[in-house]
Amino acid sequence: MEPKGALGSTANGHAPMNFARAIDFDALADGVRRSSVPEHDTTIRLFPSRLDLGEGRDLDGGFPQYKGQLQPYSLYVPKNYQPDEPAGLTLALHSLGQRYWQYNGSKGVQQIGEDRDNLVATALARGPDGWYQHEAEYDVFEMWNDIAAHFRLDPDRAAISGYSMGGYATYRLGTLYPDLFGKAFSTVGPPGDGIWLPPAAPTGGIETLSNLWLENARNVPFLNVAAGQDQLVPVLGPRAQNLGAPEAGVRGFDQLGYRFRFVLYQPAEHFTLALLGYDIPMATEFLGDARVDRDPHHVSFARVPASDDDSLGLVHDHAYWVSDLKLAGTDTGVEPLPYTEVNRSWGEEPEIPVANRLDLDLGNVGSVALDLARARLDPGAELTVEATADNAGEARLVGKFAGGTRVLRDGVPIDVKAGPRGVVLPIAAGSHTYVLVPPGPR
Template sequence: MTEYHDHDKSGQSNIRGTLSRRRLLQTAVAGGLLGIGVSGPLTEPAAASSRTGPKPGPNVLYEPPATAPQFENSPPWRAEPLLVAGTEGYSKGEYQYQDYVYDDYGANTTETAEPPQPAPNDASAYGDNGVMSGDVVYPTDAETYRHNAADLLEFRATTEGDSLRYRVTLNTMTQSGIAAAAIGIDTGGTTGTDEWGYGLGTLGDLSLDHVVVTWGDGAELDGEPVDSQADLARNQIDVMVPLTPDEETWRHYLVVGLFDPAKKSFVPVQELPDETHPGGAHESSPPPVFNVGFRFDEPVGAPNIDRETGEEQLEEATETGSRGIGYGHWRDHAQATALAARDISEFYADIDFAKVKTNVEERRLPETGFQTRLYSSHYDIGSGVDAENDILRGRVQQYGLYVPKSYDSETPTPIHLHLHSLGSTYSEYATLSPNLLRQLGEQRDSLILTPHGRGPAGWYLNEAELDVFEAWGDVRSRYTIDSDHVTLGGYSMGAFGTFRLGGQYPDLFARAFAVSGGAFEAESYEGSTPQYLDGFRNLPLRMWNGGADKLVPAPVFTATEERLRELGYRHELGVFPEYDHFTFAFRDEWGPARDFLGDATVPMHPTRVVYPLVPEYDAEQFGLVHDGAYWVSDATVAADAQSGRIDARSRAFGEAPPIEADYEREGTEPTPHVKRGTVWKDPIANPPAENALDLTLDGVSEVTVWVEDAGIDPSQAVRVTVDSTHSVEVTLATANKRTVVSFEAGESEKEATI
C-alpha cells in the first residue's frame, strides 16, 4: 500500500509574471506595515523556490522581522533586545532583562478556579485549562489603562559618568504618570531596610540601600527628585540617578504598579475596581503591584492531573499550588504566589557593573527546550487588551517554541505548528501536556510552535490568524527551518483551527493532526465550516476524538469523517469510547501521532488541486486572502455567490486517480479505540500524459493556473476543459507570460496558446 505521490519540478524559475492578489493587497495595506528590520536565517521553502506561482501562505510569513517602538533605541541605548522572556544579558555596555508580556495579574488573592474579573478575563473565553494565577484587575477606565498599563516589558541599566541610568519599558503606556516602576537596590552593605515606601510596604527580607521610583516625567531616589523622562511613542521611561557603582555588583529588585503622582504613592488594590483604582483584593491586602521583574524561573506544570486516569482533580488545586488545571499558563504563577506572601526576595538581578563598563557580550538565552519568545507585529492595531473581543492588541506579542536538543543552525529543521485550545495560551502544552513536546518535538527532531493567537479565544480568524503567520515568520527569521517538512495540529479550538488553516493553506503542510475537534458549522464553533475539508485533497489527516466528549460530540466528528470519506481523501478518525474532551491532554500519550506525522514532505506539484473559496473569512486588512493553493491562485468568487470551489486536474503527469480504500478496524495505542478512514493505493494503469487541464468550478468568476507548476509545457498548445456554474476567465500563467481564456457557464473545451 502506497500513498499517491506528487511531482517535484525543482530547478524551475521563481520569477513572477505579475503580482498576485495577495501581494497587491499587501501593498495596499502597507500603511499597517511598520518598522521592518532584517534578522536571522529567513530560510526559503523549497516548495516556494521550485514554483513559478505565488509562494504558499500569506506574504506576512515571508516579511523580515519588524521592530516595535518599544524595542527602538535612542542614545545612549544601543543593545538589541533579547526577545526571550525571563532572560538577561550584557551587551554594548548595558545590562538587560526581558520580561513576559500580558502577565500583569498581581497577587493570588483567592483559591477559586475562576479567572479574575472584570476583563480582560471574560469568563466565557477562559476555562479551567488556561487560568492565570494572579487576581488583580485594572480600573474600569479601559481607555486610559487598557487593562495592561503596568505590564513590564524590559529593563536596562548602564553607567554614565558618575551616575546610573535605567530604562524601563512598558508594554502599554497611554500617558505618563499612571504607572510607576520601583527599583530596589542592595549595594551589599550590612545596613538596609525592607520598607520600600510609596505605599508598597515590605516585600520580603531585601535589605534595600536605595529605592528609585519613576512614574515617567517624575522620579525620586530615596525621596529626593531625580531626572526622568517618559517617551510615550516608545512606552519607555529613562531615569538618571546620582549613584556610582564603580565595578561592583549590586542586587536589584523591580516592581511595577499603578501610581498617583499627587500622593507619590502606588494605588492600592480595592475589593472591586473603579475608574481609578484596581480591584481583586478578595478581603486581603495585596501589594499594589501588577508585575515583578527578574523572574528567571516562572514555572509551568499540572500537578493536579492524574495521568493514569486522564482526570483533573480541581478539589486538590489549592494543595498543589494551582487553582485551575495546571499553573503557569500566563507565566505569572511564581509572581502571584510571591506577591500574595509579600516576599519577592527570589526575584532579583545581580548586576555586575564591571561587565557593563567593559562592554562584555553575554546573552543568557536558552538554546533548547520550551521558551517564551517575543516578536513585533507588522501591524499597529492598538494597544493593551481589547476586553470586549478578547484580543491582545499590542505591537509586541508572544509565542511558545520548543527547540529539540538536536537543533543545529547549520541543518534545516522540521517544524510542527500545534494550536492551543479555547481559553488557553501558547504555554498550554508545556503546562498540561509536556509529553506532547517530547514525542512530537524531541523524538521527531522537530521544532514545535504554539502561537498565542492574540489571546485565548480568537478561533484563528482575523488577528488570531495573523498572529499564527507572524509568529511563524519570526521563527523563520531566527531558526533554520526545513519548510519541506512542516506539519500542523491542534487541540479543541486548535483542532478547529487545524481544519481551517489546513483547508485554506494546504500547500504549507505535509500532514495534519486534529484532537477533539472537527469541521462543522455551528454557533459554538466560530468560523468553522465543512467547506474547509475540500482543501485536504493533498494533506493527509489524523483525527482523535472522545466518545464521551460533550463539547465536541459524536455528530460533529462523525460528520467530519463522513465528508472526508465522501471526498475520498486520506484520513483516519480514532474514536476513544471513554474519553471526554480533555482526556487526551491529561493522559498525554502521542506515540501514534508522532509516527503519523513522521518525516512526511510537503507536496509541491500535485496532479489534482481542490480548493474551497470562503471569502467571508478573508482578512484583507492583514493581507490574508484565501484564493488558491499549489498551482492555482488568484481565484475570485462570482458576484452572486457566497463561496466557491475549484477542482483542477492536470493531465500532464500521466496519472490516473488513486484507488480509494475505506477501512474500519480496532486500535490499541495509546489506549483501545475504534478507527476508520480512507487510504490511497496506486492505480492499476496510468493514461498517457497530455498537455491538458480539466477544471470544475463552482461559484468562480476568475482563476489563475500556473501551467509549469502543473506540469504543462507552455511552448505547446494547451487543451482546457471547463465545467463551470458561472462564466469564468481562466488565466494560464508562466514565469513571464499570461494568456486569458474566457468560458461561458456550462461545459466547454478550448485550445490555448501561451
C-alpha cells in the same frame, strides 16, 4: 526566557529580585553577545507585532484580549536541533481558555517534537478565545515568521495540530492554507467555531464551518481524534467532518476520498486526553516528516469569502498553483441537510500517459489564474484545455506563449491574444475543448 519566568514571580512564590541580572555595560559597548536562554527544550519568546491594536489587556471579555505589540509564544526546541541543519516545524495551537504554555512539559510535545526532531510552537493568538480568526489567525503567522527569523527551518516540513479550539484551528488553517502543511493532527476539535450539530450551523456562525472548504484538504492527510462522551464538542460534528452525514447533506473526508484517520476514544470525555498529558502515541508515526507537496498534480480549492479578513490581508483565494480566484456570484446555494476507526490510504500512482493537457472543473468561478510551469505544462507546445463550467468566466494561463499562438474552442478559432506573459482564456458555460496551437507546422 525560560518558562518559569514567563509565569511571573507571584505565581511561583519567588521574590522579584530572583529574576534580576547584572548588566555588564563594558561588554555591551564591545559588542559582546551573551545569552542565558537554553539552546534546547522549552522557551518563551516575544516578537514585535506589525499590528498596532493599542496597549494593555481587555478585561471586559472583548477580543483581542492582549493588544500590545509585544506578543509571546512558547517554542520547544528538540535536543537534536543544529542551527546549521534545517528543521521541521509543528504548530500546536491552544484550547479555548488556554494560552501559549498549555502543552509545556507534556508527553504530547515529546511525541510530535522530540521524537520527530521538530520544533513545536504554540501562539498566544492574542488571547484565550479568538478561535484562530482575524487577529488570532494573523498572530499564528507572525509567530511563524519570528521563528523563521531566529531558527533555520525547512519550509517543506511543516505540520499543524491542536486540542479543542486548537483542533478547530487545525481544521481551519490546515484547509485554508493547505500548501503550507504536509500533515494535520486534531484532537477533540470541532469543525466550526463552537458546537456543530449538523444540519444546524455552528454556534459561532456558518462562515466559520471548515466543512464548507474541506475539499482543500486533498493533498494534506489528517489524523482526527475524538472522544465518544465529549460534553463540549459533541461527537456528531467531528463524525460528520470525517465520515460524512449524507442525511444532512454533509460530505466528510470519507466521501471526498481523501486520506484520513478518524480515531474515537471511548469511554472518554473532553478533558480525558489532556489529563493524560496529550498522550496520542499514533501521532508520531502519522506525522512523520510531514513533507509538504508544493506542486501537486491535482488541486481542489473551495473559495469562501466569508472566511476572509480583508483588513488584515487574510484573503484565502489561493493555494498551490492556483491563485487570484474570484467568484462569479455569492449566492449561498442549497442549504445543507443533516454517518468507528475508519481510514484510507492511497496506493502507488497509476501509470498515466503524460499529455500537455489541463482539465478544469469550475463551479461559480468568475476568474482564476493558473501557473502553467508549476502545473508541469508547456506553453511552448500545443496545449489542450478541457473546461467544464456552470457560468461564463476567465482563466488566466500564466506562461510564456510564442507570439502568433492560435486559440481554438471546439475546433473553431477565437480572437484571443497569447504572448510571453500568458493568455486570458474566455471560458464559456458548459463543457468545451480549448486548444492553444503555437505558430509553425502542426
